[in-house]
Amino acid sequence: MTDLLVRFARDRAALLAACVVAGLTLAAASAQLLWPLDPEAVGGPPLLRPLVDPAHPLGTDRLGRDVLARLLHGARLSLTVAFAAAGAATVLGSAVGLAAGLAGGRIDELLMRITDAFQTVPGFLLALAFVSVLGPEARSVVLAIAASAWTGPARLVRAEIASLAGRDFVLAAVVAGLPRLDIALRVLLPNALPPVVAFAATNVASAVLIEAALSFLGLADPNRASWGAMIAEGRAVLVSEPWLSILPGLALLLTVLAVNLVGEGLNEALAPRRARP
Amino acid sequence: MRLTRRCLLASATAPFLLRAGAARSRTPHRGGVLVVAADTEPRNLNPALVASNGVFYVASKVIEPLAEMAYGEPGFTPRLALGWQGSPDGKSFTLRLREGVRFHDGRPFTSADVAYCALELWKKHQNLGRVFFVDLEAVETPDPHTAILRFAAPMPAQLIENALPALTAVVPRHLFEGTDPLANPHNQKLVGTGPFRFVEHRPGQYYRLERNPDYWDAPKPHLDGIVYRVLPDRGAIAAALEAGEIQLAAFSAVPLADMQRLAKLPGIAVIDRGYEGITYLVTVEINHRRKELADVRVRRAIAHAIDPSFVVERIFLGHAKPAIGPIPRFDTRFHTADQPTYPYDPKRAEALLDEAGLPRGPNGVRFSVELLPAPWFEQTRQMGDYLRQALKAVGIEAKLVVKDPAGHQKAVYTDHAFDLAIGSPVYRNDPAISTTILYQGGLPPGVPFSNQYGWADPAMDELIARAARTVHPAERAELYRRFQRIAAEQLPLIPVVEFTFLTVASTRVHGVADNPRWAVSNWAETWLDA
Numbered sequence: 001m002t003d004l005l006v007r008f009a010r011d012r013a014a015l016l017a018a019c020v021v022a023g024l025t026l027a028a029a030s031a032q033l034l035w036p037l038d039p040e041a042v043g044g045p046p047l048l049r050p051l052v053d054p055a056h057p058l059g060t061d062r063l064g065r066d067v068l069a070r071l072l073h074g075a076r077l078s079l080t081v082a083f084a085a086a087g088a089a090t091v092l093g094s095a096v097g098l099a100a101g102l103a104g105g106r107i108d109e110l111l112m113r114i115t116d117a118f119q120t121v122p123g124f125l126l127a128l129a130f131v132s133v134l135g136p137e138a139r140s141v142v143l144a145i146a147a148s149a150w151t152g153p154a155r156l157v158r159a160e161i162a163s164l165a166g167r168d169f170v171l172a173a174v175v176a177g178l179p180r181l182d183i184a185l186r187v188l189l190p191n192a193l194p195p196v197v198a199f200a201a202t203n204v205a206s207a208v209l210i211e212a213a214l215s216f217l218g219l220a221d222p223n224r225a226s227w228g229a230m231i232a233e234g235r236a237v238l239v240s241e242p243w244l245s246i247l248p249g250l251a252l253l254l255t256v257l258a259v260n261l262v263g264e265g266l267n268e269a270l271a272p273r274r275a276r277p
Numbered sequence: 278m279r280l281t282r283r284c285l286l287a288s289a290t291a292p293f294l295l296r297a298g299a300a301r302s303r304t305p306h307r308g309g310v311l312v313v314a315a316d317t318e319p320r321n322l323n324p325a326l327v328a329s330n331g332v333f334y335v336a337s338k339v340i341e342p343l344a345e346m347a348y349g350e351p352g353f354t355p356r357l358a359l360g361w362q363g364s365p366d367g368k369s370f371t372l373r374l375r376e377g378v379r380f381h382d383g384r385p386f387t388s389a390d391v392a393y394c395a396l397e398l399w400k401k402h403q404n405l406g407r408v409f410f411v412d413l414e415a416v417e418t419p420d421p422h423t424a425i426l427r428f429a430a431p432m433p434a435q436l437i438e439n440a441l442p443a444l445t446a447v448v449p450r451h452l453f454e455g456t457d458p459l460a461n462p463h464n465q466k467l468v469g470t471g472p473f474r475f476v477e478h479r480p481g482q483y484y485r486l487e488r489n490p491d492y493w494d495a496p497k498p499h500l501d502g503i504v505y506r507v508l509p510d511r512g513a514i515a516a517a518l519e520a521g522e523i524q525l526a527a528f529s530a531v532p533l534a535d536m537q538r539l540a541k542l543p544g545i546a547v548i549d550r551g552y553e554g555i556t557y558l559v560t561v562e563i564n565h566r567r568k569e570l571a572d573v574r575v576r577r578a579i580a581h582a583i584d585p586s587f588v589v590e591r592i593f594l595g596h597a598k599p600a601i602g603p604i605p606r607f608d609t610r611f612h613t614a615d616q617p618t619y620p621y622d623p624k625r626a627e628a629l630l631d632e633a634g635l636p637r638g639p640n641g642v643r644f645s646v647e648l649l650p651a652p653w654f655e656q657t658r659q660m661g662d663y664l665r666q667a668l669k670a671v672g673i674e675a676k677l678v679v680k681d682p683a684g685h686q687k688a689v690y691t692d693h694a695f696d697l698a699i700g701s702p703v704y705r706n707d708p709a710i711s712t713t714i715l716y717q718g719g720l721p722p723g724v725p726f727s728n729q730y731g732w733a734d735p736a737m738d739e740l741i742a743r744a745a746r747t748v749h750p751a752e753r754a755e756l757y758r759r760f761q762r763i764a765a766e767q768l769p770l771i772p773v774v775e776f777t778f779l780t781v782a783s784t785r786v787h788g789v790a791d792n793p794r795w796a797v798s799n800w801a802e803t804w805l806d807a
Contacts, residue, residue, distance in 0.1 A: 042666045046591055062534065063591055063662060136679065218652075222661070222677040235512065236532040236655065 007269040014265020020258040028079050031072035039069040039225040047241055061233065061244055070225040071251055077226045078255065081138055082207035085145035089207075090200045093150035094189070097157025101165070102184055112158070115151045123148035127210050131219045138221055141214060145207045152203065153196050160192035194270035201263025205256045212252055227252050303787075305499045309805035311786065314514045314526040315505035318480060323464040324446035325398045328405045330555060333443075333797030334527065335484050335505055339381075340448055340469030343372065343391075344441040346554045346706065346793045353438065354792070356799075357386065357447055357470060363434025367748035370426040370437050378493045380449045381474045388424040392416035393450035395426060398458055406444050409710065435750045439707035442554065442794055472498035472801040481507055492801070499788070499804035515539060518781055524805070525782040525789070527796040532655070533594045536781060544784050549596060551790030552777035554706055555797070556605040559588065559597075559660055560715075561771040562689065562698040565731040569644050570696065574633040576768040579697075580619035581626035582671045583664065588774050592659045597776035602761040603712050605704050605775045607793075610750075613758040616765040626671045643672040646696035650677065652685055657699045660773070664699065691723045693731065700770070702726055708757050713741045716764055732769040 009015050027034060044064035048056050058067040100111040118126070123145075130144030164170055165188075173187045214220055215228030222229075227248040234244030317331045324336045343358035360373045378386040395416050399406035412432060417425040426437070447470065452463050467475040470493070473486035484505040488498055506523055508514045508530075515531045517523045518539065531539060540547040561579065565571045585599035604612045630636075635643045646668075650661025658679070665675040675697065680688060688694045705711045711726065718733025740763065744756035780796065782789055788803040789795065 040662070040666055042587075042591070042663055063659060218679065222679045223665075237534040238512070239515075239535065240538045241534075 004269050008265050011265045011268060013261050014268070017258040017261030017265065020254065021262055024075055024255060024258070025079055027072060028075035031069070031076055035066075035069050035072055037066045037069040039065060039073040040223075041065060047237070047244075049241075050243055050247070058247060059243065061230075062237065067230075067244070067247060070230060071227070071248060073225040074227045074230060074248065075251065075255070077138065077221075077224050078208050078211055078252075081141050081145070081211045082204045082259075084142045085149065085207040085211075086200050086203040088142065088146035089149035089203055090153050090196060092146065093153025093155075094157045094193075094196060096150065097154040097159075098161060098184060098189060098192075100154070101158040101161025102180075102188075108158075111154075115154050118148065119151045121148070123206070124210055124213060127214060128217075128219070131214055136214075136219045136221055138224070141211055141220065144214075145210050148210075149203045149207065152199055156196050156199055157189075157192050160195065161188055164188055164191055195267070198263055198267035198270055201259055201266055205259040205263065208252065208255055208259065305788065305802070305804040306807045307496070307499050307804070308501050308807075310502045310504055311500050311525065311800075311803065311805060312504045312506060312523045314508045314517065314523050314530050315484065316507075316509055316511075316514070316528075316530050318478075318507060321459070321464045322467060322478075323448060323461075325394050325448045326402050326458060326464065328403055328443050328446075330528065330797055335486075336446070336467055336469075337471070337797050338473040338486055338503060338799050339467040339471045339475045340446045341471045341799060342442050343445040343447070344438075345798050346442045348791075348793060353441070357391075358441070361434075361438065361441075363432075363437065363748065365748070367431030367433060367746070368428050370428070370432065370434060372424045372426070374422045374424060375493060376422050378470050379491055380470055381468050381489060382449070382452075384449060384451060385421075386447070386449075386470050387421040388418035389421070390447050390450045391424040392418050393454060394445075394447050395424075398448070398453070399444060402458055403444065405440075405705075405710065409440060409444060431746050431748055433709075433745075433748045433750070433753055435753060436707050436709050436745075440705075440710060442798075443705055443710075471799050473500075473503060473799075476502075483507060494801060498799075498801040500800070503800065511535075518545060518783075521783070524786050525780065527778065527780045529596075529778040531781050533596060533779075536779060537594060539781055546782055546784050548780040548782060548790050549777070551780060551793065551795030553605075553607040554793035556607055556704045556775050556777050557701050558600055558603065558605070558704065558775050559657060559773045560603075560700045560702060561664065561773060562695075562700045563730055563732075563770055564693060564696050564698075565769065566693060567646070567696050569633075569635060570646075571731075572633050573767060574629045575635065576771065577619055578626040578629035578633070578671065579668065579673070580768060580771045581622045581629065582667050582673075583771070583773055584621040584667065585774055586621070588660060588663060592656050592663065593774065593776055596779060597774040600772035600775045602765050603702075603704070603715065603770075603772050604708055604757070604761060608704070608706070611708055611754055611757045611761075613761055615758070616762045618765070619768075619771075623671050630671060630673075637672045641672060642674045645674040645676065647678050648675040648697045648699070649685060649688060649695045650679060650699040651701055652679060652682055654701055656776070657701050660699045664697070686725050690725045690727065690729045693722065693729060700726070704775075708760065709745050713744070713760065716760070716769060717741050728769070730769055732767075734763070734767060734769075737763050737767070 042063045042065055044056055044060045044066060046060060046062055046064045048060040050059040056066050060066055096111055100108040126148040127144035130147055131140055134140035170187055173183050212228035215226040216232045220226045220229055230248040231245045238245055319332050321327050322332055322336050324332050324340050341356045343356060345354045345356050347354045357375055358372045359375050363370045374388055380386055400410040400413050412429045413426060414429045415427045449468055452468055453461055472489055472492045474489045476485040476487050478484045487502040508517060511530060511532055514526050515535045518526055536547050539545050563570050563576060569575050589597045589599060601614060601618060602616050606612050630643055637643055648661055648665060651657040661677055665677055668675045689698050702715055703711055714727045716737055717728050718738050720727050722729060740756060740760055744753055747753045747756055780789060785806040791802055792798055
């Protein structure tokens with residue numbers, strides 16, 4: 001474990017990105033303490049530019065809502081949805097992959113064809129359809145993103161299981177007479193997981209983007225601030241007051257970039273043999 | 278395509294000509310093609326069948342109604358009818374029609390066309406006419422230039438007159454008779470009597486109209502033609518105006534915030550007249566099936582919690598007025614200021630809610646509601662955001678539920694699955710056309726933009742029925758003033774602001790907004806600088 005951390009820390013970009021992700025998560029979690037303004041309160045002066053009024057350091061939107069508060073609360077929504085969706089996708093995908101890899105034969109065939117079916121539909125379209133039917137709530141957005149993102153982990157785990165199955169330590173476990181379930185969960189899964197974890201980070205990044213795109217299209221919970229919706233609202237005044245779209249856009253860029261770099265770093269750290277010398 | 282390029286060239290030089298042109302003379306210049314933005318392409322473009330602003334915007338230049346609205350007294354300009362007279366008992370309405378008018382295919386316009394349209398199109402198929410002309414029994418045509426509408430029950434002449442501009446577009450009988458009117462190809466390839474002829478429609482690209490040289494009001498129109506460029510994206514419309522690719526965008530097609538910026542540019546003007554005849558209201562619609570909201574004190578409290586000036590200033594950027602009742606102030610014939618009002622006063626709102634037995638709970642919340650803002654206007658959506666906060670300030674927790682337009686209509690007007698909604702009803706020049714229906718009880722579910730609120734007051738219903746049958750204009754107006762007072766006292770729905778649209782146009786365009794329905798009128802008087 002420490003080995004892993006050391007290897008990870010050697011990659012400066014990944015380390016920095018991890019700090020950014022941690023910082024964002026912390027800021028989102030403590031939004032109320034950090035900046036106690038209500039993100040929905042419409043009282044302030046409208047269309048205040050950033051860095052003018054210390055009461056609203058990042059300015060206000062057309063209804064006079066504080067942009068900083070909305071960004072922080074938007075981060076909370078974005079990150080919650082993204083982590084929950086990526087988590088759900090990873091768990092579901094791993095379970096399917098594990099079952100397919102272990103069972104083999106017809107079950108494997110069936111599960112993989114289902115996976116194929118999901119993979120042929122573009123993820124965003126699937127999410128769009130899901131949210132249109134289930135209604136624009138955070139829960140259905142999580143479900144929608146997970147429904148399109150579980151196929152990656154499923155294929156990954158199945159492939160890992162297939163390649164691990166013939167290894168000596170697995171055979172040793174079989175010879176030692178461990179029950180099948182124990183072999184699956186204690187021997188195979190832990191060894192199949194590292195690439196899945198690295199892949200999960202990519203999933204988080206794409207979940208952030210899908211969530212933003214959905215809320216940009218108006219398919220987000222209208223009761224909560226979200227980055228995508230902020231960009232969409234800012235569009236009406238894009239020429240005269242561009243920062244209203246640029247700020248949430250930057251937040252989005254920073255988050256996706258950082259999460260991706262962490263994923264990259266994890267990938268390198270977990271597969272040292274492939275790492276450059 | 279050649280046409281478009283020529284227009285582009287012409288408009289590229291516009292900024293330099295602009296001031297000189299404006300100063301030189303006010304005499305209309307003949308010629309030039311006006312290029313305007315269109316944001317929708319209605320499937321059925323026949324105004325005799327579909328009375329809606331989206332259809333009128335294009336079709337009103339080709340197919341004319343019997344009369345048009347005008348500023349000042351008597352409020353009308355004759356079009357296909359020269360004059361009209363109601364009988365004292367209200368059961369007949371005589372129209373004297375213009376002579377020497379020809380349709381674009383050369384055939385003469387006569388009373389037979391009016392009779393056919395009235396009985397077969399307006400009464401049977403038109404969205405507004407189906408309700409409005411329900412008592413129309415027959416149309417007599419004693420000679421080619423007289424038509425007498427006969428009604429089964431008294432119809433106030435004033436009401437019919439007020440409906441002439443929007444409900445009475447005339448298409449040629451010889452092209453429609455004996456066909457299925459809804460499937461007739463002339464619902465797309467329009468034939469009428471108007472100042473412009475329909476040339477072509479390229480879906481997704483443009484509509485093209487050209488001058489009708491045989492127009493009854495020749496030498497009008499001033500323009501050689503009109504091109505409607507289909508630009509569904511609002512940002513693109515603003516950009517096209519700035520670049521001079523189009524010279525006019527009506528119906529607030531440009532975002533309000535962008536409009537302020539455009540207004541400062543040389544050569545572009547923002548015009549807020551020309552829509553009074555189609556004034557919209559922003560209302561808070563209330564579901565009286567919720568027991569808290571059935572209490573009039575709670576409804577008054579909600580009205581006191583709303584600051585109309587915030588809505589005017591922030592959401593409409595000044596292009597609206599606080600509403601006094603459901604009839605806009607513009608219509609001085611019916612509007613009365615003598616009715617209860619509910620000024621912004623959160624303390625009073627809280628007192629009323631306490632009085633209604635709805636104290637704040639331990640978390641500061643009195644009760645929770647679901648709020649459905651109508652999704653069709655940016656402003657109605659923003660009104661939802663605002664109302665949620667305004668209600669929160671007095672202890673009512675509102676959860677926003679945003680649906681697509683069809684889903685919203687179904688939820689509110691069919692399924693009644695809402696507590697509060699933000700609506701945007703239109704006032705169409707007479708309270709009996711689309712306003713009293715918001716207050717009338719006992720309507721079946723599914724009638725859009727009507728009283729689906731679960732509110733019914735026998736006194737109100739009686740008043741609405743009586744006013745609809747009262748022939749004498751002064752008596753009728755008095756009944757509608759009483760209607761407004763009951764509406765304001767009982768407050769079954771809350772009118773918040775009234776608004777009209779804006780036109781953004783190049784200063785080369787003249788004869789804009791010269792009547793209260795300008796965007797949907799015939800543009801015969803509109804002209805371009807040379």
